[in-house]
Amino acid sequence: MFGFLKKGLKKTVEAIQSTTPVKREKIGRDELEDLLLEADVSYDLVEKIVESLPETVKRIQLYNTLISLFMYSAEKIEPHGEKPFVELIVGVNGAGKTTTIAKLAQRYKSEGKTVLLGAADTFRAAAIEQLKTWAEKIDVPIVYTKQGHDPSAVAYDAINSAKAKQIDHVIIDTAGRLHTQTNLAEELKKIVRVCGKAMEGAPHRKILILDGTQGNSAINQAKAFKEMIDIDGIIITKLDGTAKGGALFSIAEELKLPIYYVGVGEKAEDLIPFDPKEFVNTILDAIFIEEEENAVPSSGKTHHVDLHSLTEAQRARLEALLDKDGYNLLSKHFVSERSSGETYRLGINENSDRIEVLRPDGTVLKAYKAEDLESNG
Numbered sequence: 001m002f003g004f005l006k007k008g009l010k011k012t013v014e015a016i017q018s019t020t021p022v023k024r025e026k027i028g029r030d031e032l033e034d035l036l037l038e039a040d041v042s043y044d045l046v047e048k049i050v051e052s053l054p055e056t057v058k059r060i061q062l063y064n065t066l067i068s069l070f071m072y073s074a075e076k077i078e079p080h081g082e083k084p085f086v087e088l089i090v091g092v093n094g095a096g097k098t099t100t101i102a103k104l105a106q107r108y109k110s111e112g113k114t115v116l117l118g119a120a121d122t123f124r125a126a127a128i129e130q131l132k133t134w135a136e137k138i139d140v141p142i143v144y145t146k147q148g149h150d151p152s153a154v155a156y157d158a159i160n161s162a163k164a165k166q167i168d169h170v171i172i173d174t175a176g177r178l179h180t181q182t183n184l185a186e187e188l189k190k191i192v193r194v195c196g197k198a199m200e201g202a203p204h205r206k207i208l209i210l211d212g213t214q215g216n217s218a219i220n221q222a223k224a225f226k227e228m229i230d231i232d233g234i235i236i237t238k239l240d241g242t243a244k245g246g247a248l249f250s251i252a253e254e255l256k257l258p259i260y261y262v263g264v265g266e267k268a269e270d271l272i273p274f275d276p277k278e279f280v281n282t283i284l285d286a287i288f289i290e291e292e293e294n295a296v297p298s299s300g301k302t303h304h305v306d307l308h309s310l311t312e313a314q315r316a317r318l319e320a321l322l323d324k325d326g327y328n329l330l331s332k333h334f335v336s337e338r339s340s341g342e343t344y345r346l347g348i349n350e351n352s353d354r355i356e357v358l359r360p361d362g363t364v365l366k367a368y369k370a371e372d373l374e375s376n377g
């Protein structure tokens with residue numbers, strides 16, 4: 001799971017690292033302000049975050065501030081009682097609604113649940129076709145009608161069909177645009193009412209899909225949908241395609257809604273549950289040296305290795321082992337050894353057979369199994 005979010009935040013992490021290329025234990029407020037803006041956290045929120053922090057900020061202090069922005073985190077709603085569990089998906093055209101519906105359906109299927117789709121974006125023929133294509137691809141039933149027909153009727157039929165067949169989940173697509181905004185609001189409200197008639201309590205979740213590449217500019221659009229119908233939570237798509245991942249902080253804070261999932265690619269499996277802790281830590285990993293590794297002294301006798309004396313193969317292996325960040329950090333400090341007199345070192349620990357990257361004070365930054373380096377060396 002961790003790897004998936006990391007992949008989704010790759011561009012955001014790169015944006016942060018363009019401002020702060022070397023990881024550290026503390027960061028100054030000004031620099032922090034720059035990197036948060038670079039990651040598309042909204043200006044007002046950046047001010048608010050920075051104001052609450054001291055002049056130099058430690059990882060744990062920033063963690064506490066950032067995590068509190070996600071206090072509207074998602075409760076895990078377990079479908080309970082009567083089937084089906086009905087989800088209504090709303091959002092503007094192009095936000096990734098159709099793809100996200102397919103991803104959700106795929107997720108439920110992989111959990112052993114049955115799913116039925118409702119194509120209630122009857123405004124555009126292409127929307128119906130696109131959802132039908134996905135339904136076929138992931139092999140789930142779909143209820144649809146002709147373009148221009150009543151979308152509420154589709155929602156009603158979808159729920160009834162699922163009730164009759166004892167299907168676990170119904171996911172209903174809706175239009176992202178109609179002739180006017182008022183029409184859209186009326187249509188969505190009507191669909192909600194009709195879902196409630198088909199099944200008490202439905203729709204169980206009204207989910208807004210936001211295009212992650214829009215960053216903060218998606219907030220006003222989200223507020224408009226929130227006013228139309230009472231949205232329960234958000235899914236942010238296309239996180240992989242943007243350096244604006246920091247906008248998730250502003251989105252969560254401004255809308256006071258949980259983020260259920262994030263989309264990190266175009267394939268059906270590229271939808272991952274949003275975990276605020278993992279999100280904050282991935283951002284912090286781009287800035288700070290990992291906290292739990294702080295101040296762990298090296299144990300045993302360490303035999304230092306000269307980076308420049310490694311063979312090409314060992315170097316390549318080391319680079320793969322330490323990951324780019326670790327290797328770059330090591331090389332950078334190693335090269336500057338003579339000028340600064342302080343260097344991060346690579347050591348082979350004779351007692352534990354570990355390879356250790358040591359800070360200038362002798363504490364361990366990272367440790368790896370020695371055999372991993374030697375096997376290919």
Ligand SMILES: Nc1nc2c(ncn2[C@@H]2O[C@H](COP(=O)(O)OP(=O)(O)OP(=O)(O)O)[C@@H](O)[C@H]2O)c(=O)[nH]1
Nearest residue numbers: 093094095096097098099176237238263264265266
């Ligand atoms: N990279 C990436 N692309 C995505 C993601 N989610 C959706 N897309 C792409 O975004 C484009 C728009 O997605 P759709 O699902 O067609 O959007 P929509 O909101 O249903 O659009 P309409 O059908 O026009 O309402 C498609 O090319 C998708 O493949 C994601 O998480 N990552």
